Amino acid sequence: MATATAWRTGRATTLRTWHMTRRAYPWTYAVGTVLPAALTIALGYLGFHAIGGGETGADFAKGSGTSAYLAYLAVGATAFQFTVRLILWSAKALITEQRQGTLGALLIAPATRLPYLLGFTAFAVLSSIAEFLTLGVVIGALGISIPVASAPGAVAGALALIVAVFALSVGLGGLMIAAGEAHISQNTVFIVLGLLCGYTFPRDYLPGYVRWLAEAFPTTAAMDVLHGTLTGGHTLTDLAPRLAISLLLSAAYLVLGVRTLPYFERRAVERTY
Amino acid sequence: MIDATRSAARVFAAESLKQHRRLFGQPLVVFSMLVWPILQLATTYYTLRPVATASDAAAHWPLAADPHRLLAFLATGTLAYAFFFSLVQSAWHFSFERTTGTLELLFLSPAGRLTLMIANGAGALLQNAWLLTCFTTAALLGFGTLSVASWWMYGVVVLALLIPAVAWGAFLNSLLVFSRDSAFLYTVLDEPLWFVSGVRLPHFALPAVVQVVGAVFPLTGSLIAVRGALLEGDTLGALAPTLGWLTLLSALLLAAAAVILRVGEAHAQRTGRLRLA
Known part of the structure; x- marks a missing residue:
């Protein structure tokens, strides 16, 4: 009974968000996802050829377990944008209700919160797939091929990343409605995760204490799995x-x-009241 | 003439005071103009480090050989980008005056329109950029990576950043006041701006097409001038073509702003719509 209600709540949220997004935000959201990741990859591509002369320094291979800098960067930039996307949907779900004035109605509805938030994450994952296909075209056009050392490992890494981001989003969403503010908190979280969690560069580059701090985020270990099973040869x-x-x-x-x-x-x- | 100057100065002072009251000490300014740029700078530095430490890198780009100079190169990029982006942000805020209904009041007042646009941008720039400017200056001096031809080149650096940025701000303000979908311009001018202007890469690494597109944005020229003067020890003579281009570009942006304001206001008086066409 409880499972059936939870399932219906999650499904209804996904469907509602789908309809809303299709009608209200046609292109700007997709452009906002594909563009930053594509530009980061292009930055690495140009730097790799024009500055590195098609090579990287020895410490990159030591830290990342691969010399395929562009593949590493493509995986990292894509995963980072995916993280941003998921947080934007899942953590901002409640504050969006608050801004639209429907938070009160949501709180007194008999639906539990977790399936509701999962519904947003499900929608975010599904909608991101279309955006990442576009990103795949960019990566292909630049001639970057991504080695897959272990397909089941990569799937496990991707799932771990989704779980990690969802887990971070629940508490963050709560903080946002309590503070009544999303812009500063969300961007700070994005930029801290991007710096600490080893998305676009090996974490060995960071000073020791910062590396320890990075271990406090579940996304760090999930990125280790994702990078390791794709470019890392594990x-x-x-x-x-x-x-x-x-x-x-x-x-x-x-x-x-x-x-x-x-x-x-x-x-x-x-x-509010 | 004296009256006109005096009234322009009063508009300038009033608008600067407004921006000071609106922005000074705001948490958003501290985060978006200090904390985020610094963390982003670190991320960019580490992302580019693998290619900068490649054995061939120093031959292609001598600056890459020294990590401090690479960091200084990226830091100047971050600072100049913050200057120009803060104006995109403030123009976006200025366009809110459409929805709050205060834009009509501005047009009813006898204040010079172009002065108002320039003052609004310059006021926002001052409130936004002072934090990061202090930080970057302290960091650059602390690292000891600066190589400047003579002391007054610092003045040239400040002018090469400030004048094009203010002209850019006036142009954006005028454009956004008369456009309905300002969010779109915001998206277009955020990420692509750093890419085409060479904020995170030296100019030679960009493809020719990107260089041509980038030349249209004053940020590109400002960056060439600032980096040349601060990191390469270029003299005024060496930077003259860039500075000339920047002056021309600033004049064009201001002229375009004046035309947009005139056309937009005339259109609004005729049709009652705040649009360009």
């Missing part, structure tokens, strides 16, 4: 410990987020 078994760490951290963030969400919702309602 199998899923090699990276199983990192996968486990990512999932454990995600579980911790999720529990924290779900526990604190009612408190944030209360604060948001007290502030």
Whole structure:
């Protein structure tokens, strides 16, 4: 019974968001996703040929386990944009309701919050696929081929990334409605994740204490799995410990987020009414 | 003539005060004009480090051999980009005056339109960019990577950044006041701007087509002048063509702003619509 309700809540949210997006935001959202990632990849491509002369420094191969800089960058930039997209949908779901004046209605509806947020994530994953096909065309046009060392590992890495971002989004969404502010918090989260979690460069470059800080985010271990099983030449078994760490951290963030969400919702309602 | 100057100065002072009250000390300004650019600078530096440390890199680009100089190159890019982007942001905010209904009041007032647009942009620039300017100046001096031909070249650097940026701001303000979909321009001028202007790559690394497109944006010329003067020790003579081009471009942007304002206001008086056509 409870599962059936949760399923219906999630599905209804996905469908509603699909209809809304199709009618209200036709192109700007897609352009906003594809463009930054495509430009980052193009930046790396031009730098690689014009400055590096088609080579990279020795410390890159040591840190990343590959000399395929462009493939590494393409995977990283795509994964980063995917993270941004997912956070924009999932973490901003509640504050969007708040801004539109429907948060109160949502809170008294008999639907639980987790399936509702999962509905947004499901929509974000589905809509991102279309955008990433476009990005794939850009990557192909630049002649970048991405080696796949372990297909099941890459799938596991991608799933771990989705779980990690979802887990981060639940608590972040709560913070946003309590603060009544999304712009500063979302951009700060994006830029911190982009710097710390090893998306577009090996984390060995960062100073030691910053590397430790990066371990606090589940996305870091998920990116290790994704990079390792695509360009890094590792199998899923090699990276199983990192996968486990990512999932454990995600579980911790999720529990924290779900526990604190009612408190944030209360604060948001007290502030509004 | 003196009256006109005095009234322009008063418009300028009033608009600057407005921007000061609106922006100074705002958390958004601290984040978008200090915290984010610095973190973004670090990300860009690390992303480009693999190619800058390649064995051939120094032969293609001597600056790449020294990590501090590479960082200084990217930092000047970040600063100049923040200057120009803060004007995109403020023009976007200025276009909100359409929806709040205060734009009509501005056009009813006797204040010079072009002065108003310039003052609005310059005021926002001052409030936005001072933090990052202080930080970048301190960092560049601290790293000891500067190579400047003579002390007054610092003045040239400031002018090469400030004048084109203010002209760019006046042009954007005039354009956005008369356009309904300002969010679109915002998207187009955010990411592509850094790419075509050579903010994160040296000019020679960009394909010819991108270089041609980039030359239209004053940020490109400003960056060439700023980096040449601060990092390469270029003299005024060496930078003369770039500075000449920047002056021409600034004059063209201001002229375009004046034309847009005149056409837009005439159209609005005739049809009651705040649009260019």
